[in-house]
Amino acid sequence: GAGVSQSPSNKVTEKGKDVELRCDPISGHTALYWYRQSLGQGLEFLIYFQGNSAPDKSGLPSDRFSAERTGGSVSTLTIQRTQQEDSAVYLCASSFSQGSYEQYFGPGTRLTVT
C-alpha cells in the first residue's frame, strides 16, 4: 500500500515569504507527527496530532509555525515570514494510533530559505 507522502520534496524560498508543507499519512493512521532535521542534528519534534486535534504543540519553535490537520488525514505545516534558520528537512510520520510506537516516515521536504 501507499506510504506517507510529502510535498513538495524540495522548496527554495526567499526570506520573509510564507511556505506550506503538506503531509499525506497512511490511510487509517490516526496519529501524525511533524519533525525537522537541521544539518548535522537529530530529529526535532514539532507537533503531534491525534485525529484532528493537536494535544501537544510544545515543539513548535515560534508563533511563525502552525499546523493543521483536516478530516483526520492530510496535514499542512505553515511557516510564516521564513528565516534562514528555518532551513531544514521537515519530516512527517504517521502511526496507527497514539498507542502505537512504530512511526512510518515520509521522505521529507527539504526547505531552503535564501
Add this chain to the structure above:
Amino acid sequence: DQQVKQNSPSLSVQEGRISILNCDYTNSMFDYFLWYKKYPAEGPTFLISISSIKDKNEDGRFTVFLNKSAKHLSLHIVPSQPGDSAVYFCAASGPHFNKFYFGSGTKLNVKP
C-alpha cells in the same frame, strides 16, 4: 537540552564483524526506546524497539540492549552487511507515545 544523545557521529566496520551503536538518555521517565535506520533521501524506517521492562530484545541480526541504571542503550548488528550502511537514530518516548525524542544519529559504514 538534548535528552537523547548519540555521541559517535560515525562508525566504520568490516563486513561480517559486529557493529555496536550506542545511545544515552537523561530522562528516567522514558519507558520505550526505538532504533530507526535512514538511507539518504528517504525517511527513517523503524528497525527494533525495547520496553523499559526488558533489558534485551532480539530480531534476527539486530539486538538492542537496555541498561536502565546507566541510562544507556545499544544496538548490535551481527554479522554486519554492506546493506546495513545507513544513519541510525535512537529514539525514546514516554508511556503515551505522543512525543518522541531522537538522537543526532550515527552513520554506519560497513566495508565489503
